[in-house]
Amino acid sequence: MQQLPSALVWLRRDLRLHDNAALYAALKSSRRVWCAFVFDREILDALPARRDRRVEFIRESAVELNDALAAHGSRLIVCHGRAREEVPRLAAQLGVAAVFVNHDYEPAAVARDATVGRALAVLGIDLRSRKDHVIFEKDEVLTAERKPYAVFSAYRDAWLKRLVPFFYQAYPVEKYLAALAPMSACALPPLADLGFERTNLDRIGIAAGARGAERLLADFLGRIDSYRERRDFPAVRGPSYLSFHVRFGTISIRRLVALAAERSSEGARTWLNELIWRDFFFMILHFHPRVTEHAFRPEYDALAYRNDPEHFAAWCEGRTGYPLVDAGMRQLDAAGYMHNRLRMVTASFLVKDLHVDWRWGERHFAQQLNDYDLAANNGGWQWAASTGCDAQPYFRMFNPVTQSEKFDPTGAYIRRYVPELARVLNEHIHAPWRMSEGQRRQSGIVLGEHYPEPIVDHAQARQITLELYGRVKTRA
DNA sequence: TGAAATGTTGGGGCG
DNA sequence: ACGCCCCAACATTTC
Numbered sequence: 241m242q243q244l245p246s247a248l249v250w251l252r253r254d255l256r257l258h259d260n261a262a263l264y265a266a267l268k269s270s271r272r273v274w275c276a277f278v279f280d281r282e283i284l285d286a287l288p289a290r291r292d293r294r295v296e297f298i299r300e301s302a303v304e305l306n307d308a309l310a311a312h313g314s315r316l317i318v319c320h321g322r323a324r325e326e327v328p329r330l331a332a333q334l335g336v337a338a339v340f341v342n343h344d345y346e347p348a349a350v351a352r353d354a355t356v357g358r359a360l361a362v363l364g365i366d367l368r369s370r371k372d373h374v375i376f377e378k379d380e381v382l383t384a385e386r387k388p389y390a391v392f393s394a395y396r397d398a399w400l401k402r403l404v405p406f407f408y409q410a411y412p413v414e415k416y417l418a419a420l421a422p423m424s425a426c427a428l429p430p431l432a433d434l435g436f437e438r439t440n441l442d443r444i445g446i447a448a449g450a451r452g453a454e455r456l457l458a459d460f461l462g463r464i465d466s467y468r469e470r471r472d473f474p475a476v477r478g479p480s481y482l483s484f485h486v487r488f489g490t491i492s493i494r495r496l497v498a499l500a501a502e503r504s505s506e507g508a509r510t511w512l513n514e515l516i517w518r519d520f521f522f523m524i525l526h527f528h529p530r531v532t533e534h535a536f537r538p539e540y541d542a543l544a545y546r547n548d549p550e551h552f553a554a555w556c557e558g559r560t561g562y563p564l565v566d567a568g569m570r571q572l573d574a575a576g577y578m579h580n581r582l583r584m585v586t587a588s589f590l591v592k593d594l595h596v597d598w599r600w601g602e603r604h605f606a607q608q609l610n611d612y613d614l615a616a617n618n619g620g621w622q623w624a625a626s627t628g629c630d631a632q633p634y635f636r637m638f639n640p641v642t643q644s645e646k647f648d649p650t651g652a653y654i655r656r657y658v659p660e661l662a663r664v665l666n667e668h669i670h671a672p673w674r675m676s677e678g679q680r681r682q683s684g685i686v687l688g689e690h691y692p693e694p695i696v697d698h699a700q701a702r703q704i705t706l707e708l709y710g711r712v713k714t715r716a
Numbered sequence: 717t718g719a720a721a722t723g724t725t726g727g728g729g730c731g
Numbered sequence: 732a733c734g735c736c737c738c739a740a741c742a743t744t745t746c
Binding site: 472580581584588623632633635636637638639642643699702 | 717718719720
Binding site: 633634637710 | 746
């Protein structure tokens, strides 16, 4: 590799030193390497509120990164401004020969990186991008006809067939840290300077940074073999809870895939499958950036949604009268997280019971989810709305009561997030409106006062959905 | 990574 | 004893 005098690593959603592709490439090819992070006003200004767990998480992870770099005599350079301007400015100021980044597949990020690349080129500086966020990207897994897959299971088989340890080998960044540029202490902007306030991050037990990720991973490794049996029950500690960290790269995807692939249990296999879904949706977004605005299956852009703002507000605020749905939405509000089973149930409910455009729900999740990721969120919503790639058939509809009985049989999850139903018996907690007058008195519930009546009748809503989607289908 | 509607079967109550 | 009916339980089809 051609030796460069110096380079800058621009960290974005890869807030770690360990097994970081761009950092590794920079360290290996350059004599002096700086690391920087930009709090990008273009992104911050688009956030819905001045309290945002993600901003706080990023800042705390940056503090940890700064400490880790300090241990090697360097520091994290933290800028605050428009990334399009800050990065070229910083690169010029440092006089580096190249800027290293990891590929970001979101259309807006692709456009931003192209702008930065052009600005750098004018300065005679190279922008070099590496694959880091996924195992196989873009066109690395294609059908026999060299076309992108449109069906997940076929994609997964091809993905697994390609997978050899080479693809999840960690980049040995640690061996090359001597190339980090010496730096003296520099201040990280406080949250307030970024225009944000503290959130409940630590109160809900979320630890940022690589150390936070390691703690979750260690805990999950004790449970991974039973992931398959436990993952569907929101009251049970089944999932890894690593999504926040995966989103911001405080842990590397290769690390996780290595752990899953080299374990033979059904639990590990099932979990690996989820990681493959992630690659799948990044791939879809790469080939079909229009999905950010449109249904993957264009004919479904014609769906005549009802889009009742009252219904949408009730859904957002967890007062639909369907306890499991409300519990999910309130967990989202309280913690910025929702169990995956609930993401499917609440998404299905918004689209197929309330007949609200999936994009409304997608936007709400984007604003609320700590682990929000455009590719996965869009893919998940289009799957649930039956408008997507390899989506569930539109007549496959969740019954919010049946789902509740199956996956929260004792109502433990419901009671945690919908405390007004705490005293309702197990047999009624999934559908409290079916209680008799006496039973309502006994559980201290007046429907419509303490807890809402169901805002729609599921059986009726189901018929409407069949009619709504059927209309599209016959036209196509 | 559903659920509802419809069809089939077989055991038991009962005339 | 026998056939009829009811209806769970399970299977299949349909949305």
